[in-house]
Ligand SMILES: Cc1cc2nc3c(=O)[nH]c(=O)nc-3n(C[C@H](O)[C@H](O)[C@H](O)COP(=O)(O)OP(=O)(O)OC[C@H]3O[C@@H](n4cnc5c(N)ncnc54)[C@H](O)[C@@H]3O)c2cc1C
């Protein structure tokens with residue numbers, strides 16, 4: 540199973556095994572990663588699952604779709620590698636992915 | 646205050662569950678008034694995910710969220726519910742002589758025999774943007790809606806957002822503001838194309854300023870805003886003069902006045918029984934996302950079921966003594982007459 544590293548704000552990083560096909564948000568919630576609220580349950584309707592993808596990984600992960608880009612308008616401290624974690628699916632290619640979690644969600 | 650409205654039932658919340666309750670209550674001849682703080686029906690379906698498909702409505706392999714609301718509106722039309730939109734129910738009190746009195750923030754007053762709370766996650770309210778310290782400026786310099794345009798006259802107005810509200814108010818307030826600045830995260834707007842065009846023309850004419858970036862800091866004293874800091878995508882920052890700020894960051898749900906009505910609450914939800922879906926106060930029912938009971942699922946499907954059982958109990962309260970005959974819409978000519986199909 541691919542491994543994903545979550546770096547919560549000012550806390551130890553958490554490495555978890557992710558199920559292929561699940562979203563990065565679901566992976567975080569299942570493993571009790573702090574800082575991912577996911578109020579809307581993954582429907583791209585709340586922007587409370589915002590993460591900063593490690594720049595080294597951004598190209599592999601890819602840019603957001605227009606709907607996600609719109610939703611990012613509601614997030615806090617959006618950066619060049621910002622994504623909504625509920626819109627990122629885990630694949631074998633993402634083994635080793637590192638994402639950082641902002642201090643606050645929208 | 647206009648004249649008070651007397652009715653069988655007031656339903657608080659026009660989400661899918663409140664709407665379907667009109668149907669179940671209507672079959673039992675109960676007349677409903679429905680109040681919602683939003684300016685249209687649909688609750689979460691319309692406000693949060695109108696374009697998304699729903700796959701677990703029985704009999705509909707797939708139905709769009711807004712489409713479901715449109716169909717519910719059509720389904721309840723025969724019962725002629727009266728809607729009171731853009732109003733929040735603020736007061737709910739039991740009357741000594743029986744029944745309830747409700748008052749909205751717009752001053753509408755109801756006398757109802759039964760109250761149905763179908764308030765979902767609470768009232769939809771504008772979202773507070775995650776800018777540190779913004780609370781200190783709220784209601785003095787930071788506003789989430791425009792009540793009176795004049796109160797923005799002569800001010801350095803900063804509007805934050807990229808949707809229709811942000812664009813509409815940019816266009817409307819530009820003539821009255823001392824200077825108007827629109828701040829948005831990216832140079833791409835979600836609003837209607839003609840508003841975007843108009844906004845860009847004003848920017849071109851130098852009538853307004855457009856700053857692309859995110860607000861990170863507010864500065865001012867004693868609740869009076871003076872300026873704010875915008876961080877651009879290259880990491881540089883600019884200070885923008887601001888004595889009025891209007892952030893448009895979408896809507897979120899807050900329990901609101903319901904907390905003050907003397908009902909038992911459990912983690913912002915209203916506990917009910919599963920026979921009548923009645924709250925701790927007899928005559929006040931709670932259905933849909935707002936209620937809780939062992940095994941509760943926050944599904945539209947569950948809310949529909951709750952509405953059907955609640956209606957039976959409500960009928961007994963409104964018409965005590967009257968026997969309720971169980972009937973199918975398929976075969977009962979009486980029900981079909983009510984639906985206008987017979
Ligand atoms: C992104 C997303 C996807 C979903 N997908 C599904 C799905 O596939 N299947 C499914 O079954 N469910 C789904 N749901 C859940 C479903 O939308 C809710 O269960 C449903 O909307 C609940 O309906 P409701 O009528 O109880 O409340 P709501 O839809 O929340 O409506 C409540 C209304 O009450 C109003 N209100 C509250 N208090 C007051 C007051 N004091 N005065 C005036 N108005 C007030 C609110 O403004 C609101 O409009 C989804 C939810 C989301 C967010």
Ligand code: FES
Nearest residue numbers: 581583585586625
């Ligand atoms: S969980 Fe709501 S947008 Fe991702």
